[in-house]
Amino acid sequence: MLIPISMTSKKDLVGSKKVTKIIRLDQEPRSKKMQEEARTEEMIKKKIWKLDADITVFFSMIKNFSLASGYQCEHIFQQTVILDQLRNEKFDLGITESLFICGFPLFDHIGVKTVINADSVLYLDVVKYALGEPASTSFYPGLFSKFIDKMSFVERIKNLFGMAFSWYFSWSRFQGELEAIKPYYNKSLSWDEHINGAAFYLINSNQYLDYASPTLPKTVFIGGMQVNTKKNGKVKLDKEWDDLLSIRKQNVLVSFGSNAFSSDMPDEFKKAFLEVFASMPDTTFIWKYEEENATLADHLPNVKLTTWMPQNDLLADDRLTLFVTHGGLGSSVELAYQGKPAVVIPLMADQPRNALMLARHGGALQLDKFNLDKPEEIRRAIQTVLTDPNYRKNAEKLADILSSQPYQPKEVVLKHCDFAVKFGDLKTLNSEGRLLNVFQFYSIDIALAALSLIFILILVVFVVFRFILRKVFSKSSEQKNKIE
Known part of the structure; x- marks a missing residue:
């Protein structure tokens, strides 16, 4: 387990009782200084009691957070001795989290071919985008939403903007990390290519607990795997x-x-x-x-x-x-x-x-x-x-x-890890929808084409009808003139 420390108060946390080999990396100095100056931990512990729960309160932090994430990722790539040791292990599988993008290029850098994305939170909106899954903002509450799946018009607008903000928050962070490691990582894969290249997306959600949403085969629900009853x-x-x-x-x-x-x-x-x-x-x-x-x-x-x-x-x-x-x-x-x-x-x-x-x-x-x-x-x-x-x-x-659910999360995790080691990233599980733009994804281009065609047909009918009417009136006028 490789643990790059990103918060001083969390430096001793492991999250597993069975892991035998742990490598900790001290927090990157610039990142630590920024955290101390911004008093990030103090804000979370003390000020959060009276701050609005809306995620947009963190808007002012995005720039610094992206910079700090970049510093942290660069710091990891600078640990050449440790990375060489990891490379020599020739791991069959790497598991990382898309809360940050750094783990994906890191695994690629040390030669780990098969990667699983395992998020400790619920659906990240940015991952749905990368996989090509429908965002469903009209009925699926975003990660930071204050609404249920039955939303009014105004609530749907807020949910849409909330998802957009969440997406931007992740995007800016990912861009900062990838930009920081350019001197050390010689591939030009985009953040969404890294995420979509994972064999599976293990999400800390449960289909019988969470809101219903359309998913793709790469998305695997594992919420509850840690719970003993x-x-x-x-x-x-x-x-x-x-x-x-x-x-x-x-x-x-x-x-x-x-x-x-x-x-x-x-x-x-x-x-x-x-x-x-x-x-x-x-x-x-x-x-x-x-x-x-x-x-x-x-x-x-x-x-x-x-x-x-x-x-x-x-x-x-x-x-x-x-x-x-x-x-x-x-x-x-x-x-x-x-x-x-x-x-x-x-x-x-x-x-x-x-x-x-x-x-x-x-x-x-x-x-x-x-x-x-x-x-x-x-x-x-x-x-x-x-x-x-x-x-x-x-x-x-x-x-x-x-x-009583048909497949217990712990069993699902183990079987998908074994499957990923055996078969790697199955390209046949990828959705081509991820490559479509918004107009193509929601068939807006087809709707516009259909509306254009209908408009043209109406216009043609109108012109023809107008032409016929003019001919009729012209003929009628000629006859009238002859009679007079």
Whole structure:
């Protein structure tokens, strides 16, 4: 596993328990300096609580982000000793992510012929474009959309612009990376050629959870591959957590993920949550609070503050009653598989879409983050889900659907990796639609040609009819003159 560090706070993360050989590359100095000057991590952790969740708030960051991505990619290509070692390994398969384009030319550079694109997020609009899949902006919510698949006219316009912005964000980043490695990488493949050259596109989505959308054979849904459930017998809580869940009849887990820290939320938000916890003494609240030895809730015996908890295993336990979450994709998939009702409070990026995706199945309630200073609104949302049995019923039904799907994601991943190693990039799976322009792709040129033909026919009929009428009137006029 090659891990180029792009954020200091994430430098120790691996994401796999079984990988035995890890190569880490320090963050590129220019990129690190830009991040520090822009206070990117501080913005994500602290300012995101009150920023609009719309992705366009990041518009001003595009230029610097593209530059930083270019610096990072160039830095990787400059590690000639490491790259020579990797080249000598003669790998059968390379797996990378199209959130950045750098992995694709890198694999080509070290001689890895077969590549799989495995995205940790939902559908990237730019990948759909590269593969030639229909964008379907009229009914398919984009990655950063705030709407469901039934949209009004205005919502469809916003969804279209949202997809266009997402596409531009990726395009500018890809261009910056490819431009930066020109001195080291002697091929002139475009970013969409790199993406389309992958054997498969593994997407962290699930067809039974996400919105329906037309796909091509290269797109493979693997959402849920990381989730262990009681059904497969791989869930077990330590005594500390097991004892905690046995104290009270109701147990609520509160977590806002690994990027936005609860410890960094505004004081009025913390105060509101504590007020809610205090008003429900018969419920145990497990709150992911990223400050060691915090005393914030010492006066509340029903509150457990923790910097970390076994989230998936807690969600799998029948004694956990409710999950209050930010709607990150990992958490959304876990709670869907474990059949837990939820109050979803999206903060940024794809989280509003994830919240709506869960809510449409009937097991989750969405709460606007701008209500987090209102304890009565938080309490109302929690009590609504806790007291209405339909939320739990619908959540459990969704979990049953996911556990019963014909092909389990983990099996799908392994089989497609084996298939890719054996056959490589099958060109027969490529869609010629990717080579068409917008007019050709949506048959607008045919429609224009048809309209032009109809117009010409109408014009011809009009001219002929006019000519005949003129002849008739001319003849009639001549006869009239002769009679006179």
